[in-house]
Amino acid sequence: MATTIDWFGGNFVNQIQPAESGTYDTLGFFGGGFGTSIRVGHFNDTSWVTNDDGTAQNGQVPNVKWASATGCYTPNIINPRLLTDLDTDEATLAIRLMTDNSVQTQNASFRCFDRVDIDNPPSGIICYAAEIRAGGSGDTSWTQIAGTGALPLKDQTTPSGTHIFYVAVSVTPTSIGEKRNVGFYFETEFL
Amino acid sequence: MTVVTKEINKFVPENRWIALLSNGEVIYEDHIPGLSPSWERLAAYIRENNLSIVELSGLVAGCEIILPRNQEGYIQYKKVQATGTWSCQSLCIGFVQGGLSKVYMIGADKSSQSLIISDPGAPKTIYNRS
Numbered sequence: 001m002a003t004t005i006d007w008f009g010g011n012f013v014n015q016i017q018p019a020e021s022g023t024y025d026t027l028g029f030f031g032g033g034f035g036t037s038i039r040v041g042h043f044n045d046t047s048w049v050t051n052d053d054g055t056a057q058n059g060q061v062p063n064v065k066w067a068s069a070t071g072c073y074t075p076n077i078i079n080p081r082l083l084t085d086l087d088t089d090e091a092t093l094a095i096r097l098m099t100d101n102s103v104q105t106q107n108a109s110f111r112c113f114d115r116v117d118i119d120n121p122p123s124g125i126i127c128y129a130a131e132i133r134a135g136g137s138g139d140t141s142w143t144q145i146a147g148t149g150a151l152p153l154k155d156q157t158t159p160s161g162t163h164i165f166y167v168a169v170s171v172t173p174t175s176i177g178e179k180r181n182v183g184f185y186f187e188t189e190f191l
Numbered sequence: 192m193t194v195v196t197k198e199i200n201k202f203v204p205e206n207r208w209i210a211l212l213s214n215g216e217v218i219y220e221d222h223i224p225g226l227s228p229s230w231e232r233l234a235a236y237i238r239e240n241n242l243s244i245v246e247l248s249g250l251v252a253g254c255e256i257i258l259p260r261n262q263e264g265y266i267q268y269k270k271v272q273a274t275g276t277w278s279c280q281s282l283c284i285g286f287v288q289g290g291l292s293k294v295y296m297i298g299a300d301k302s303s304q305s306l307i308i309s310d311p312g313a314p315k316t317i318y319n320r321s
Contacts (some may be wrong), residue, residue, distance in 0.1 A: 016275060115274075117272070159227055189270045191268050
């Protein structure tokens with residue numbers, strides 16, 4: 001088995017398929033329902049596994065909506081919550097690294113880019129991300145990520161063949177219109 | 192006694208690092224289930240037997256990169272990069288001199304990139320006896 005990276009919703013209900021599969025390979029952020037726009041200056045109310053042009057969906061991933069520098073809204077809870085109150089299964093994304101042997105990870109990071117060059121910022125949105133870890137030990141505040149301005153992820157030093165990184169992501173458009181020039185990038189070193 | 196792999200067997204991956212030690216032994220990267228990463232076991236084996244790494248090489252997709260001999264230390268780690276559209280795994284090997292290191296990232300597609308960075312230290316770096 002080769003080393004693999006797979007992308008899921010944080011609750012592992014739905015997977016974002018590899019792009020070469022041709023379908024449901026995209027994470028889409030919307031307003032109150034699938035296909036509903038997010039107003040400029042507002043944040044995502046729902047997050048979906050969708051296709052490249054956002055015309056079909058294959059289920060939701062947990063939605064996390066920016067509320068303040070340290071807070072967020074999650075579904076069915078009216079009041080904002082601290083990021084550190086989230087469980088890992090409430091994260092937008094679970095990024096799973098699987099290796100042939102037990103490894104430790106170092107210097108993992110998560111980026112948002114324009115789908116052209118991982119060093120470029122995304123186009124037409126502002127993206128915030130935070131690492132969610134079990135027991136409230138994750139990030140206490142959001143990080144605005146754009147190109148080389150990445151979210152660092154904590155080293156996972158317990159040797160294992162499976163490492164999972166949970167990330168909450170929230171976006172706000174800076175102009176009207178569909179935003180396609182947005183991609184996510186993950187990297188990690190391991191021994 | 193620390194287990195290291197001295198011959199190519201089913202636990203030795205196709206893409207791998209290879210270390211020549213000061214006693215003439217050749218040690219191969221292995222993926223033996225239940226054991227710690229082979230680079231960490233190599234470090235322990237060297238300490239236990241008062242050895243050093245004379246030469247480190249990397250073999251990726253049939254191409255071998257051999258680092259200069261008898262450096263202050265040698266570095267090895269893997270790196271994986273992924274977007275929704277592509278992913279790439281690289282073997283990273285390098286050597287240390289005077290607190291700096293030169294690291295070669297060799298991709299599975301035989302692409303390569305060299306970086307000069309600060310010595311990352313243990314466990315990525317195994318230091319030779321001065």
